[in-house]
Amino acid sequence: MNNRERMKNRERMKNRGYFLLICMTMLSMQASSNTASRFVLSSADKELATNVPLVYMANAFGCTGGNTSPELHWSGAPVGTLSFVLTLFDPDERSTPSGWWHWIVYDLPPATESLPKGAGVPNSAALPAGTLQGRSDLGEDAYHGPCPAKGDPPHRYTFTIYALNVAKLPVTAGSSGAMVTSVAQEHLLGKAVFVVRYGR
Numbered sequence: 001m002n003n004r005e006r007m008k009n010r011e012r013m014k015n016r017g018y019f020l021l022i023c024m025t026m027l028s029m030q031a032s033s034n035t036a037s038r039f040v041l042s043s044a045d046k047e048l049a050t051n052v053p054l055v056y057m058a059n060a061f062g063c064t065g066g067n068t069s070p071e072l073h074w075s076g077a078p079v080g081t082l083s084f085v086l087t088l089f090d091p092d093e094r095s096t097p098s099g100w101w102h103w104i105v106y107d108l109p110p111a112t113e114s115l116p117k118g119a120g121v122p123n124s125a126a127l128p129a130g131t132l133q134g135r136s137d138l139g140e141d142a143y144h145g146p147c148p149a150k151g152d153p154p155h156r157y158t159f160t161i162y163a164l165n166v167a168k169l170p171v172t173a174g175s176s177g178a179m180v181t182s183v184a185q186e187h188l189l190g191k192a193v194f195v196v197r198y199g200r
Helices: 003-037 177-187
Strands: 040-042 072-075 083-090 100-108 155-164 188-198
Touching: 040 155, 040 188, 072 155, 083 177, 100 177, 155 177, 177 188
Parallel strands: none
Antiparallel strands: 040 072, 083 100, 083 155, 155 188
């Protein structure tokens, strides 16, 4: 084999190596994208997908609901998740320019995959050890259910699970929803959202 043939063989091998590297990079990017897209939040209560049953509604402001937090579960959290934050927020509340925080849960351990129905009571024993509840806009460290004003267009009640790269969120106990979610953005690995629309 002369020098010219050797050079051609080397060039072919180099091109083949570049091609394999590009293919492997594309497969890795696709796998990462697929992993991120599998992060999902949902509820075992199928009715909650289209409506807010009375049991989850507030028992205040003219509503007579059970004020019970729903069962929620999630899967597909990003690799490296060290804790979760869970919130329920109404961006359509007209009585305040900043929406309304109904529930804030933070420092959920990374092995947590669900919260049972009714976990949002004050000083809840149903939450994993070390988990904290933030202050809702009703002024309580607990869940309080939806109660949109009569005649309003349906509000968007937005459940969000945030996956974080810290085990403990650096906020004080009883922090507001705005504070918890603002600090969470600095440690965010991914999030999943579950929206329920409801009017009365």
